[in-house]
Amino acid sequence: MALPLVGLFFFRLYENQLIRQTEGELIAQGAVVAAVYADAVRTAGIAPEQLGAPISADPSRDNNYPYEPIEPQLDLASDSVLPSRPAALPAAADPAFAAIGARLDPILDETQKTTLAGFRLLDPHGVVIAGGGEVGQTLAAVEEVRTALTGAYASALRLRIPDQPTPPLYSVSRGTKVRVFVALPIEIDGRVAGVVYLSRTPNNIVKHLYGERGKVTLAAIAIVGGTLLIGLVFIRTVSRPIYALIERTKRIAAGDREAIRPLAHHGTREMAELSAAFLDMATKLQARSDSIQTFATHVSHELKSPLTAIQGAAELLRDSGGAMDEAERRRFSNNIVTDAGRLNLLVRRLLDLARAENLAPSGESTTLNAALTLLPIDTRLELQKEAGGDIGLGISAENLGIVLANLIDNSARHGARLVTVGAAGAGDRVAIHVGDDGDGISAANRAKIFEPFFTTRRETGGTGMGLGIVLALLKAHDGTIRLVDSERGTRFEINLPALI
Structure with a gap:
């Protein structure tokens, strides 16, 4: 201009x-x-x-x-x-x-x-x-x-x-x-x-x-040539990558997973950053879609089993007329109540998981000792506090209490008699260790424990959603959780921001 x-x-x-x-x-x-x-x-x-x-x-x-x-x-x-x-x-x-x-x-x-x-x-x-x-x-x-x-x-x-x-x-x-x-x-x-x-x-x-028309003509040719050169460079470095990215978005929108890969030529650094950000977003959306599909499959399966049992028991009660004695009638009635209770528990746990995944950090803080005081007394095991109970943590006492309650409940259900809880600060992060002396987790199941609906105690009422709720709560507060090696029982390491 x-x-x-x-x-x-x-x-x-x-x-x-x-x-x-x-x-x-x-x-x-x-x-x-x-x-x-x-x-x-x-x-x-x-x-x-x-x-x-x-x-x-x-x-x-x-x-x-x-x-x-x-x-x-x-x-x-x-x-x-x-x-x-x-x-x-x-x-x-x-x-x-x-x-x-x-x-x-x-x-x-x-x-x-x-x-x-x-x-x-x-x-x-x-x-x-x-x-x-x-x-x-x-x-x-x-x-x-x-x-x-x-x-x-x-x-x-x-x-x-x-x-x-x-x-x-x-x-x-x-x-x-x-x-x-x-x-x-x-x-x-x-x-x-x-x-x-x-x-x-x-x-x-x-x-x-x-x-001076000779010199002016040469200057005009140089200007036109320079303009064409700039146009070609612009087409190669800007226009062509943009059109390639547009074509790639259409393929991704059509469900082509092979399209989620870097462009052959980015042209400029800004275009490379834009392409990388777009592909990262597409990858996350695809992973989210896969997660939702898998989650829906698990939910339908978990709800289908008790519903089928309830329907079968109800049909038997309806069709038996007076031929079924009192003991059988009571047994089928108890099955209906038990499966209905399981459905109720599944729905409540799904609501808890949804709240955890959509939780926004409140900016509150707490300490390990403050969170442990909110836990109900569990007569099934003994809780032992270790060092680091007064270190400030970037999470509310209520949410940290939910995390610890789920881990302690899992320990109690897997034969533990003693649970140890401690914390250690390292710069702007704090590591919380929760260990028990229970049965531990087999090598075959170690990679599955954070998957939704995975449980080894389904017959005793387990939903397999406790660790999923823990993971979602910690992610909402920029935290992580992982299973670490232990000589006996199970040991988790929770990593949270330190209160500075």
């Missing part, structure tokens, strides 16, 4: 440079004409009183006599463009100066044929004595001439009078509509002896660029 503005700025800067160049050329030509004219005045022996106004010393000028350079000072951006030059007015020239002008007029005409500049040679009173068809008329009313008659250099930008229509392409250039005017005073013995008044239309930027 900034490139056109920058280009316009340099366009105007270059156009202004052409104005300055034209002014410098006119100053150089005027200086030569002024030197020739001054020599002619001295040779003619014109008296000082016939000259113009005295020139006062300028304290701002550098004291580097006899060198007195005049620098171009026009600025297309800041100087106002004056109207076209006013017409000359009738006047009478001093015969002595008119004779000098008549001798120099052919020289000015020949010079104009080469430089294309307009020359007007003025006497000390502003009357034209040589150059063009205005000889014998005065230009003293022109602003820059009036300044030069006081002995000061003057220049101006004026609207030019075109001799033919300006081509449409030239309308982009402001410099095509102006003409540079330079009024150079001629000094003899500290007085104004005349003025060299020059003008010329500056070189047009479009015309100048046309003159």
Whole structure:
């Protein structure tokens, strides 16, 4: 977006440079004409009183006599463009100066044929004595001439009078509509002896660029080539990976598991990060979907067994009529009550698991000792506290109590008589160890204990969801749990954030 503005700025800067160049050329030509004219005045022996106004010393000028350079000072951006030059007015020239002008007029005409500049040679009173068809008329009313008659250099930008229509392409250039005017005073013995008044239309930027069309064409080819190269790089590094990722999302949405893999080309580092984040999300969603499918299968199986038993017992009671004795009727009725109780327990445990998986950290904290005080007294075993009971933990006492209660209940149901609980801090994490002296876990079952509905005591009412609830609660608090080796019984290690 900034490139056109920058280009316009340099366009105007270059156009202004052409104005300055034209002014410098006119100053150089005027200086030569002024030197020739001054020599002619001295040779003619014109008296000082016939000259113009005295020139006062300028304290701002550098004291580097006899060198007195005049620098171009026009600025297309800041100087106002004056109207076209006013017409000359009738006047009478001093015969002595008119004779000098008549001798120099052919020289000015020949010079104009080469430089294309307009020359007007003025006497000390502003009357034209040589150059063009205005000889014998005065230009003293022109602003820059009036300044030069006081002995000061003057220049101006004026609207030019075109001799033919300006081509449409030239309308982009402001410099095509102006003409540079330079009024150079001629000094003899500290007085104004005349003025060299020059003008010329500056070189047009479009015309100048046309003159350099070979270089401009090469530059245009380079720009187009660079643009195409940037486009190809953009397509390969940005567009192509984006389209590949879009195609990959469609395949994943259609259930294609083979599509969950990195792209062949990422192009940019940001695209690689985006692709990695997307594939990680897809992997997690796929794992979540598989988990939900497996969970639904387990739930349907766990609910189907007691429902089938209840339905079978109810049908037997219904169809037996009076043929079934009281003992059998009571046995089937007890089966219905037992299976209904199991269904009720399964539903409650499912609700507990759902709450644990969707639990948001409350920001509360506790200690191991505070959580143990919330546990009900279990007469089936002895609880032994070890070191670290006062270490701060990033979990509420209620939730930590639920975790410990499930682990202790599992120990009691597997023959344990003693449970030991302790904690040890390590930086910003705390390790809690819960061990027992029970039957332990067989090597074949060690990898399955955290799977939902896995249990080895289904006949005694086990649902296999206790450790799933423990794992979900700990994940909600940035914690973990793992089974560690133990010489006897079972030993779990819980890792939680420390309270800092």
